Amino acid sequence: MSKEKIILTGDRPTGRLHIGHYVGSLKRRVELQDAGDYNKMFVFIADAQALTDNIDNPEKVRQNVIEVALDYLACGLDPTKATIFIQSQIPELCELSFYFMDLVTVSRLQRNPTVKTEIQMRNFETSIPVGFFTYPISQAADITAFRATTVPVGEDQEPMLEQAREIVRRFNYIYGETLVEPEILLPDNAACLRLPGTDGKAKMSKSLGNCIYLSESADEIQKKIMSMYTDPGHLRVQDPGKIEGNTVFTYLDAFCRPEHFELYLPDYPNLAELKAHYQRGGLGDVKVKRFLNAIMQEMLEPIRNRRKEFSKDIPAVYEMLKNGCDVARAAAADTLSDVKKAMKINYF
Template sequence: MKQIILTGDRPTGRLHVGHYVGSLKERVKLQNSGKYDEIYIMIADAQALTDNAEHPEKVRQNIIQVALDYLACGLDPEKSTIFIQSMVPELTELTFYYMNLVTVSRVQRNPTVKSEIQQRNFEASIPVGFFCYPISQTADITAFHATAVPVGEDQLPMLEQCKEIVHKFNAVYGETLTEPEIILPSNQACLRLPGIDGKAKMSKSLGNCIYLSDEPEVIQKKIMSMFTDPNHLRVEDPGQVEGNPVFIYLDAFCRPEHFTQFWPDYANLD
């Protein structure tokens, strides 16, 4: 059986370091592992329209930005197929058929969907396309017979719902669809990188991101303004490490050689 990866991002803006540690870094590692026969990286422009229908030009422009971020991170078109979702119309067709296998109440229980609806203030008027996001994602994964999907922790409920649809479809129509394996980042600190404001998730819509394309001086300014420990009022006071975004970033990005290099200047880290 062929080993196939399908993964991707919505082009709603430039990609940030949360994307990098949560999935991009892992994608490059898997791409170069030699374990997979086919790797598909999707720029999900159709899904991006579900909450940007009034600004299609924004989505169109961001397709190029996301592609550039992919290449900068090390995704290689010689090894991975990078494609645009809307250019494969069969994915929309497959989504329509899967809609008949999922109840409204099941989608409403999806924690990721609930969180995204609340974050976008959609409680009163949820676009149907956005509501059906997990079903669309299942179509993307199963259309390519993906055996593995590298994702961040926040996407786990989406993948669990994908597996449910696969089981339902196969039970009704026979063994047709492939159930994907979920691949999470190996580093626990990378499962969900908090925003620079200390909120649980780094998100473009929350304005708390460090973008991969940010200039060094912009990155430094953002780091220096990060939320740390509200009870740490003076430099000489002991601070709280647990739950402190700066230390979570340290766990996510630091390598052993960094300690040798920087420890003499930051002895108070003890």
């Protein structure tokens, strides 16, 4: 089997991408891409997966395919280095999923913690679409079809990767060494594993409406930051405040770099001192939020500007996606051919 390092990740086109996606996965992809630290990189827009819980709104999914593609380009994904494609255009993935379905039990899917949480989040308890319930299987197909070795994603994807690894092991055990076991690559900064929403909820998520989008206007960013969840017990400036569970500080952990102090808050030497002052009392939320706002504006402005440029030529973006689909389809067909050989269902 090949020893190449192959990177694969994707996003659901259920909305524009937000800063949680950025720190959880997107930033890492761009760094890996620019470092050239891989043999191949595949990035896909998971429209078929998005339909599994959006069947009453397919138009939303369709329209967001291009929005996600623009977010990718704006963040620096480069189609000359990474193959960017749309999941539904690769029928080989369905075929692979169909065979993988025989390798997984219903109870194993029911135990998948991410599936459990997402079922609750979507109020699906009594009416789970079968496609949604089985999406960890199709996700295993997405990963293995490209022989991915490395999957840079947020912490919520850990159970998905574990399930994919189990499928690979079971397939290889039954049919002989054919598929590559993928490894998860989590963000190395703990605050980025699962960035909370601006409302303080556990995860910034398109479905929860608690996001700062990468394409947000400067005014909108500021408005969202100034009304962010902090420590509800920190009422007056002189009160001691809490850092744990205080979303503004979690964002600072995720986005603040040492040089930001000199630039935007020279009366503090570093984040530890800022936190200590907040905990002692005497530091108001507004000052901390203004600091965070300066950092976010600096980060998001160039992304927003690049996005505007790319959005001037949408046909070119579709063309880029089409080329990506062609490359991806050939790669998936190659794996599927190996799979069928291993299963001895290549009759003719």
